Each structure stands twice: as C-alpha cells, then as structure tokens.
Amino acid sequence: MIEPPVMDETTARTWIDVDLGILAGNVRALRQRLPDSCGLLMVVKADAYGHGIEPAARAARAAGVWGFAVATLDEAARLREAGFGEPVVCLMPLLPGEAARVLDLQVVPAITALEQAEAFDAAARKTGRTMDVHADVDTGMGRTGAWDRDAVDLITRVAKLPGLRVAGIFTHFASADEAGRGPTERQLDRFDAVLAELEARGVRVGCLHAANSAAALRFARASRLGARGGEPPRVLVRPGIAVYGAAGDIAPDDDAGRWRAAEGPGPPPFEPALSWHARVLAVKELAPGDAVSYHGSYVARAPERIALLGVGYADGWPLALSNRGRVLLRGTFAPIRGAVCMDLTMVDATPFPDLRAGEVATLIGRQGDVGQSAEDVAADAGGIAYSILTGIGRRVRRNVLEEDR
Numbered sequence: 001m002i003e004p005p006v007m008d009e010t011t012a013r014t015w016i017d018v019d020l021g022i023l024a025g026n027v028r029a030l031r032q033r034l035p036d037s038c039g040l041l042m043v044v045k046a047d048a049y050g051h052g053i054e055p056a057a058r059a060a061r062a063a064g065v066w067g068f069a070v071a072t073l074d075e076a077a078r079l080r081e082a083g084f085g086e087p088v089v090c091l092m093p094l095l096p097g098e099a100a101r102v103l104d105l106q107v108v109p110a111i112t113a114l115e116q117a118e119a120f121d122a123a124a125r126k127t128g129r130t131m132d133v134h135a136d137v138d139t140g141m142g143r144t145g146a147w148d149r150d151a152v153d154l155i156t157r158v159a160k161l162p163g164l165r166v167a168g169i170f171t172h173f174a175s176a177d178e179a180g181r182g183p184t185e186r187q188l189d190r191f192d193a194v195l196a197e198l199e200a201r202g203v204r205v206g207c208l209h210a211a212n213s214a215a216a217l218r219f220a221r222a223s224r225l226g227a228r229g230g231e232p233p234r235v236l237v238r239p240g241i242a243v244y245g246a247a248g249d250i251a252p253d254d255d256a257g258r259w260r261a262a263e264g265p266g267p268p269p270f271e272p273a274l275s276w277h278a279r280v281l282a283v284k285e286l287a288p289g290d291a292v293s294y295h296g297s298y299v300a301r302a303p304e305r306i307a308l309l310g311v312g313y314a315d316g317w318p319l320a321l322s323n324r325g326r327v328l329l330r331g332t333f334a335p336i337r338g339a340v341c342m343d344l345t346m347v348d349a350t351p352f353p354d355l356r357a358g359e360v361a362t363l364i365g366r367q368g369d370v371g372q373s374a375e376d377v378a379a380d381a382g383g384i385a386y387s388i389l390t391g392i393g394r395r396v397r398r399n400v401l402e403e404d405r
C-alpha cells in the first residue's frame with residue numbers, strides 16, 4: 001500500500017546543505033600547509049563543483065584567496081555580478097568572438113594558440129586597453145595549452161603583442177592524484193625547462209601556477225615554481241576538490257597509505273562542505289515475487305518494504321546506482337532496489353516497520369556515526385567525486401549555511 005506523501009510548502013523532496021564554515025575551514029587548512037608566499041587561485045567552475053558559485057566564492061574570499069578560476073565567461077559574469085573584484089582566470093580556451101566580453105568582465109583568459117592571442121590583442125587595442133592573459137603550457141596533460149616544445153616561441157610572440165600582457169604562465173597535471181609520482185615530476189621538469197628558457201630570453205612571465213589539489217598536497221615543488229635565486233616569482237595553486245572536502249581519492253604515497261611528509265604537506269583534515277538529502281515520499285510493502293521499478297530488475301524474495309525517495313537521475317543522482325548504491329536511513333545503510341528513475345529512488349526499508357513519508361534519507365553526508373561521501377557514491381556509480389558533485393541537478397534545492405550562523 002502506498003502511503004500518502006506528507007509534503008508542505010516548506011518541505012523539499014531533495015536538497016543539499018552547503019556549509020560555508022566548513023568550506024572556509026578547508027581553505028584555511030590548505031593555506032596553512034603551503035608556503036606563506038603561495039596564493040590560492042580557487043577553482044569555482046561548474047557552479048563551484050555544485051556548491052553554488054556565489055556563496056562558495058564568498059566563503060573562500062573570507063578565508064583568503066588570491067582569485068578565482070572559472071571555465072566559462074558566464075561563470076565569470078556571475079562572480080562580477082555578485083560584486084567580486086578579485087582576479088578571475090578563465091582556464092578553458094575562449095573563442096576569438098568572446099574577446100569583447102573578456103575585456104568587459106576583466107577576465108584573464110588562458111592562451112593556447114597564437115591566432116587566439118592575436119584576436120584578443122586586436123580587440124584590446126581597439127578599446128585602447130591592455131588585456132592580462134595567462135599562457136597555458138601543456139607539459140603532458142594532452143589537453144589545452146601549447147605543447148611545452150612550442151610554448152617558449154608562442155609566449156615570446158605573445159609577449160610582443162602590444163594589447164596583451166603575459167601576467168601568468170600555467171600548466172595542469174594529468175596524474176597528480178595517482179600513487180606513482182613519475183608523471184607529475186616529469187611535467188614539473190618540463191614546466192621548469194620552459195620557465196628557464198623564457199628567463200634566458202628575458203621574457204617576463206608574471207605569476208606561475210600548476211598545482212591542482214593533489215599536487216598542492218603531494219608535491220612541494222609545485223608551490224615553489226621558478227625559484228632560481230633572486231626575487232622568487234608569485235606562485236599560485238589552483239585547488240578545487242580539496243576545498244570542497246571531497247579529495248578522499250587522492251592516492252597516498254605508499255601501499256600502507258602513508259604520505260611522504262618530506263615531499264609535500266600531506267592531507268589536512270578536509271571535511272565535506274556539502275551534504276545531500278531526500279525525503280521518503282511513500283512506503284510500500286512487497287510480497288514475494290513483486291518486482292521493483294523499470295524492467296523489474298529487483299524481485300522481492302520475501303515480504304519486504306521499500307521507501308520511495310524523492311530523488312532521481314533528473315536530480316543528478318546517478319542511474320548507475322540502480323541495484324548498486326545505498327543511502328542512509330535512520331543511521332544505517334539502506335540499499336537501492338531496482339532501477340533509479342527520473343524522479344524516484346527505491347530503497348530497502350524492511351527494518352523500519354514504522355517508517356513514514358516525510359522522513360529524511362541522506363545520500364551524501366552523515367546520520368549519526370555513519371557516513372557516505374561523494375567519493376563513496378562515485379565508487380558505486382563508476383564515476384568520480386567531481387562528476388557526482390557537478391552533476392547535482394538544478395531541481396535540487398540549495399540551502400546555504402552561513403559561516404557565522
């Protein structure tokens with residue numbers, strides 16, 4: 001029998017709580033582990049990994065960041081509209097047609113190719129302004145940026161364009177979160193070689209940044225870039241996932257789970273800033289042989305009870321969790337039964353004969369002593385914490401818990 005759902009105006013079917021105090025604490029914890037001279041270029045792309053770009057940026061600013069990194073100009077615009085005056089770097093390649101908006105928003109674009117730089121130069125000169133750019137060097141990521149073998153020539157030419165100022169140079173690591181250190185050390189070597197050659201040619205490069213969360217924690221070199229005596233350059237790190245508290249998949253340095261303290265500062269006690277919940281909409285009894293959800297992939301073997309939760313794949317709760325994942329219900333794990341639907345997820349509620357519509361299940365977060373992280377959900381869904389967090393849908397209500405509440 002389906003119980004009537006008890007919902008009212010103030011009762012969301014699914015929501016996230018974003019705790020700004022925790023997020024700010026993670027920023028401070030990271031800063032404490034880095035050299036004082038090292039600035040944070042906090043990555044707030046994809047709506048701050050699903051946390052909400054404006055509140056996340058606000059909390060991070062209060063905890064001390066140099067600037068913000070985004071992937072699109074729409075994200076940059078949201079920061080500017082919310083009154084953020086800090087430097088905003090757009091890490092992903094922008095199209096020549098976006099130059100006017102780059103200037104309007106005073107965004108620092110990443111430069112990957114000469115044609116792109118020339119288009120931005122022309123647009124900047126037309127308005128009589130100088131555009132700050134950061135040159136992107138591909139040292140082994142195989143994605144954006146000029147290959148390190150071409151980068152010195154590109155940056156030398158870009159530095160001569162009158163409308164542009166090379167205010168920074170950066171690279172991005174492909175494998176800093178993996179146990180093996182070799183690939184990241186090689187990328188750092190290539191980056192260092194590019195910087196040394198630019199210095200030899202007398203090209204001034206502004207600030208330098210390379211480290212994502214994993215590299216900031218595991219590779220001390222990555223926060224001391226370009227230091228060759230004399231005045232050290234301004235070094236930034238570009239953390240995302242650690243600040244959001246979902247960096248549990250960063251590999252330690254040995255099989256015993258230890259971190260090489262001498263190499264990098266190791267993992268601070270980051271805490272997840274986000275929790276995700278859904279309400280029980282109805283409870284239903286199953287008789288032996290009853291099948292659950294599309295295509296009947298779960299069939300009850302005994303009298304059982306399922307709770308219907310108000311969350312589905314349209315909310316970003318992965319379809320891949322069908323018959324695999326679990327949620328927290330009354331402080332214990334309740335396995336998912338049958339296929340996750342667009343708006344609903346069925347979970348086992350057999351241990352709770354008095355369960356009623358309106359009770360809260362936790363998808364990410366804690367209930368008492370038991371917890372489930374975004375990394376755990378990702379492991380069940382065959383994804384990564386990043387894809388789980390950034391996939392949380394627009395239909396999910398976002399509650400912001402202020403730092404000073």
Ligand SMILES: Cc1ncc(COP(=O)(O)O)c(C=O)c1O
Nearest residue numbers: 043091172212213238239240241
């Ligand atoms: C270029 C670049 N830098 C930094 C980051 C932040 O990485 P993480 O979240 O692993 O710290 C990302 C994330 O996707 C990125 O694309």
